[in-house]
Amino acid sequence: MARSKEFEESEVLLKAMYLFWEQGYEKTSLQDLVEHMGIHRRSLYDTFGDKHTLFIKTMEQYAKYANATIKAEAQRGRTAKESIRLIFDYLIETNGEQPLGCFFVNSATELAYRDPAVNELTSEGFNKGEQLLVELLQQGRQKGEISADLDPYQLASSLYTTMIGLRVLKRTSADKKKLHQIAEVSMAMLDK
Template sequence: MARSKEFEINEVLDKAMHLFWTQGYEKTSMQDLVEFMGIHRRSIYDTFGDKHALFVKALERYEAKQTSKIKFLTQNQKSIKLVLREMFESTIRKEGEPIGCFMVNSGVELGVLDPEISSLVNESYTRTEEFLTTLIQTGQQTGEIKKDLDPVVTAYFLMNNWLGLRTLVKTTSDQRKLTSIIDMSLSILD
C-alpha cells in the first residue's frame, strides 16, 4: 500500500522558493533543500523531480504569487498612479521575504546559462510590461497620466527602473535614496 504524502505541496514549495531566493540555484544543494523543506530527498524527487525541476516550480510559484499581489493592488486602488507607486514601494518594503527579487536573481544567475530559466524570466518580464502598458493606457483615458506618453515605451522605462530598484535593494538600505528613485521614476507620468 502506498504511503500518503505527509506534507502540503505548496507549503514545502514555498520553503524551496525561499531557500533558492536567498541562496541562489548553484549555492543550494539537495541536502540544503531536504533540511530546509523538512521532507525526505525521495519525496522531493517523487513530487517535484530533480533540483532543476524543483527550481523551475519554485520560480513559477513565485511568479504566481507576485501576479496575485499585483492583481490585488489593482482591485483595491482607484488611482493608477497609486497602484504604480505601491508596486515600486513594495520592492523596498519586504515583510518576511528575502530582499531583492527571486525572478531578477534567477535571471542574473542563470539567464545566459539556462534557456528554460531565461525563457521563464523573459515571459515574466513581458507580462509585467504588458500589465504596465495597460495601466498607463487606463491612466491616460482617465486623465491621470499624460496623453503624450507612448504607453509601451513608458512601460519599458518603468519596468527597467523597477528591475533596477529590485536589484539595488540588495546592496543599500538607504530609504531616502530608494524613495527618491521611485519619485523620479514616476514623475514622468505627470
C-alpha cells in the same frame, strides 16, 4: 501498497522557493533542500524530480504569487498614477519574512543567460509586469491623467526597468530614502 506522502506538497514547495530565493540556485545543495523542506531525499526526487525541476516549479509558484500581489497593489489605487506609485512603494517597502529582492530578478541575473527554462519564465514574468503598467498607463491616458503624447509602451518599459533596478538595489545596502528618490524620478516622466 504505496506509502502516502507525509507532507503537504505546496508547503514544502514554498519552503524550497524561499531557500532558492535567499541563496540562489547554485549555492543551494540537495542536502540544503532536504533539510529546509523537512523531507527525505527520496521524497524530493519522487515528488519534484531533480533539483532543476524543483527550481522551475518554485519559479512557477512564485510567478503566481508575484502576479497576484502586484495586481492587488495596483487595484488599491484610485488613479493610474496612484496605482503605479503603490507598486513602487510595495517593491521598496515590503520584505517582511521574504528574502531580499525579487526571486525572478535574482534568478534571471544568476541563470537566465545559460538556462533556457529560467530565461523563458523570467522573461514571461517581466513581460506580465510590464503589461500591467501598459494597461494602467492606457487607463490614465483615457482619463486625461497622463498626456496622450506619451507612449504607454515606452513609459511602461522604462518604469519596469526602474522597478527591476530597485529590486536589485534592495539586495544591497541602499537605503529606502534613495530608492524612493529613484522612484520619484521615474514617476516624474508621467507628468510631461
